[in-house]
Amino acid sequence: MVKSGVLGYPRIGADREWKKALEAYWSGRLGEAELHEALRGIRLAHWRKQRDAGIDLIPVNDFSYYDQVLDHAAMFGIVPKRFGYAAREGESVPLPVYYGMARGTAEATASEMTKWFNTNYHYIVPELGDSVPVLTENRPLAAYREAKETLGIEGKPVIIGPLTFLRLSKGYAPQEADLWLNKLLPLYVQLLRELEREGVRWVQVDEPIAVTGLDEDELRRLRAVYEAFAAAVPKLNILLQTYFESAEHYAVLKELPVQGLGLDFVHGRAANVRAIREHGFPQDKVLGAGIIDGRGIWRAALGEKLALLEELTAYVPQERLIAQTSCSLLHVPVTASRETELAPVLKDALAFADEKLAELVQLTYGLSGRAEAFAPEFAESDRAIQALRGSAERNRLDVLQAAQRIAAEPAARSLPFSERHPLQQRHWHLPILPTTTIGSFPQSPEVRKARQSWRRGEWNQAAYESFIDAEIDRWIALQEEIGLDVLVHGEFERTDMVEFFGEKLAGFAFTGHGWVQSYGSRCVKPPVIYGDVAYIEPMTVRESRYAQSKTAKPVKGMLTGPITILNWSFAREDLTREQIAYQIAYALRQEVEALESAGIGMIQVDEPAVREGLPLKPAEQADYLAWAVKAFRATTCTVADTTQIHTHMCYCEFHDMIPSIEAMDADVISIETSRSHGELIESFEHHTYPLGIGLGVYDIHSPRIPSAAEMTAMIERALRVLDPQLFWINPDCGLKTRGLPETEASLRNMVEATELARAKHAAVVPAG
Structure with a gap:
């Protein structure tokens, strides 16, 4: 039967518990051991929520103490020299150094911060420079063990792929890309081998740069990386994951020696569907179909989503299909259930992270021929969407003109x-x-x-x-x-x-609890543009x-x-x-x-x-x-x-x-x-x-x-x-x-x- 999967879950907590714990630690009100314990509790609650919702493939290592790209830099010992720290294999980077890279110290400026692709999330830019990469700790393995030993969850470790990590880093000349890839690749192989020995079934390797266009050198590196992975970890299932747009060079991606390919069928729907129609889909791979919008807050038109999944089954049988979010749910608030102050016509049309978990499960039931179990939910999604479209707030002729x-x-x-x-x-x-x-x-x-x-x-x-x-x-x-x-x-x-x-x-509405992470502990509550925007009076x-x-x-x-x-x-x-x-x-x-x-x-x-x-x-x-x-x-x-x-x-x-x-x-x-x-x-x-x-x-x-x-x-x-x-x-x-x-x-x-x-x-x- 079709499986359900999530690419990542919001780390901040419904009440921003994560933010509060970080800031308490930075201010000295919380010790390091207490911080670890507080964040562990949040992490376990998130896994438990996804398990209880019925999600089959639950991500682990998507949680962070600040930023996922910074996590990878620290995991590989990439610490700028100005912080006075030399990374050592098998020894995790101390928290003061980790947070110093993100926030600066009295002696050293923070690392650069910039936007994660075309989102409002900011990541910390790794500075390769003259660092000597080592595997300081296997974070994905630790997360996998924690989820399995504590909750019995067979988690799906998430890592940022080598090509994307290299593209997002600085401190090297273009002609040094192969040199740096050769430094990083053994660490990735070491990490994956440890996951394979642990018995991990699936690893999600995020390569969002694959939607931005790759030149011939990058395509060569892409093939080399995943051929190296296939040779090193033949028993490990790798889901090569793209998102935010349609995949470039689909014909190349589908031939890579990986066991699964994740595509975005929300923001890259037309091009990705066209690519599969024209080039087919490999019979030996799983398709991760990003069917639920991981960046938007609107309820899914379940009937339309189910029709698209059914279209995809013409190329991929259900047993090799994963209905999943289009990207990590990091970019949306945690739950819409607490938005009791919004007008019903708006609230009924919202779906935050938790509601998206439910939509994924409903779609897997629908595709598996059990749609009657969620028939009321399908009907309600259509009613709510149509009600908002027909509202007076969306049909102001003066504004449109x-x-x-x-x-x-x-x-x-x-x-x-x-x-x-x-x-x-x-x-x-x-x-x-x-x-x-x-x-x-x-x-x-x-x-x-x-x-x-x-x-x-x-x-x-x-x-x-x-x-x-x-x-x-x-x-x-x-x-x-x-x-x-x-x-x-x-x-x-x-x-x-x-x-x-x-x-x-x-034309704007405001949630009471719709927080999302912008950078570090900085959370914002984005307005909702639900109607026609108009000036009322001086502001x-x-x-x-x-x-x-x-x-x-x-x-x-x-x-x-x-x-x-x-x-x-x-x-x-x-x-x-x-x-x-x-x-x-x-x-x-x-x-x-x-x-x-x-x-x-x-x-x-x-x-x-x-x-x-x-x-x-x-x-x-x-x-x-x-x-x-x-x-x-x-x-x-x-x-x-x-x-x-x-x-x-x-x-x-x-x-x-x-x-x-x-x-x-x-x-x-x-x-x-x-x-x-x-x-x-x-x-x-x-x-x-x-x-x-x-x-x-x-x-x-x-x-x-x-x-x-x-x-x-x-x-x-x-x-x-x-x-x-x-x-x-x-x-x-x-x-x-x-x-x-x-x-x-x-x-x-x-x-x-x-x-x-x-x-x-x-x-x-x-x-x-």
Whole structure:
């Protein structure tokens, strides 16, 4: 009979128990032994839940103490030398070193963090450099033993494949890829042999790079890796798993000497089905059919899913078919059962991780000829989906027409930057190398408590606004005293940069418990775009106008851009993402105009998530970038020439999209460079950037305080390739998660570094 399988389960817990345990350990409130015990309890509960739901192939080693890619780096002893630790075979990397790589220490900067393919999950980038890889511990084996010995579960160990691990790593030249693969391959073989000796039946080897396109060298390496595995572990069943898109080079993948091939039939459905129709499916392999969306929150149309599975059985008999999630459930919340405050028409259409487990089991029953056991569930899924599609919230003619107008208009400022910039210089009288921050300041316990009191109704609106105003007063004064040139109001009234705006726009809903992991212990509760997005009333004007009234220096208005709101939300599926982006852009344009009318002449529209939405298929990327750029420009194009539009991007690889960033036509962009140790600067050696730019000079996701000398070095490196007259100095990102002492000390060092740079490059921007 057909089996059910899951590629990974959310590690955070329904009440974010995982996050709380990590943060208690970091703060010293929990010892190492207590941390291990707390996380073990969470891990066992997750396995037990999947077993009790009826899942046949339960993943093990998908759990992590921070990040699965970091786990692999530590497992292979790949620890940067700056952490002062030499890995040894058979000895696990100590937790302080492990967390130091992720978060930094007083002596060493953290490793780079970037997005996991086109998701909002961030992984820690392994730094190969001059490390000497060894197998410090067999994590998959330990997880397998724990599940079997404790719960009697025959788990399916999950590992990141060698090709994907190598592609996601840094610290080696392209011509060194074979050298590094030859260093890593023996460790993989050693790991797999130990699993085979243990009696493991199936191992899931994740190779998501197989959906991004492989050149001839990579195809050669792919064959070599899996031929080596077949020779080394002939009794071990390997499921070569792809996800997030259709597999490239399917004809090559299906001939590899593995026992199973996992394909995504949600995000790569059409191409993967076509490939199987054209090339068939091997009679000696199992097909892992990713039929349930591991990234989306919407209920599956069970009838349609069952029809697709039945179509696949024309090529793969049921006994060699696994109905599974399209990817790990890491990307969705844990359970929708607790969302009792949502409107029934919306709640009934949701399926989080636990509901997806049930859907998988229902589909296996249906395909096995036992559909009557779940006939009510099949009927209810269809009813719930149709009810949401027909709701008034999804059928607003005014919004649909506005989005069509946005799509048709050119969306351009009245003057090009070369003519706007002199006007803005005369208007603002800023010094050379102006300093600013990205937007948010530390959200102290007092700020969070005040917000909770207001949300619970314990404080009225006047009391809450009075508190926020006092915080703005304090931070405006502190920014002036530190010596920043362009100020921000601090965003104390905001929880999350997307949630805040979604709460004030029509078409959004918010879960009570829909948390997902973003990076480390940072969890977010993405808004749900379930209807047509529309502007209701000003969202940020009151706080921005108040802050500006307290200083003669410019205060930036702060908005989140349309693409980031889209990419950091769970979006509806009945419209294209482009159509939704234009709806959001039109709503935000009205807020930009309201800020400008209120006297705010610098407006920052943040777009940190543009890069992560880039399609994995190169052929589709140009179209996405075109409409993403257009949505940003549609948001900002109606302002006066002297109004300065800023934007911000962070924690992605931007080297290959600098032309698109330039096409956004923001007067100033601030962009992350410190976590990647300034590597983005190299791109500007080959591409002249003609607009204002601020390359973040220190990493705000680490608690360490960088010195003025450290930031000066970053500034000087940037100014070798960027125009000092267009260069801004700022941190990498917002400062919401940092403490007051470290924030103040870091900003003072940043201003000191700026003064040193100004003395070297110029005193004042020439007037006129």
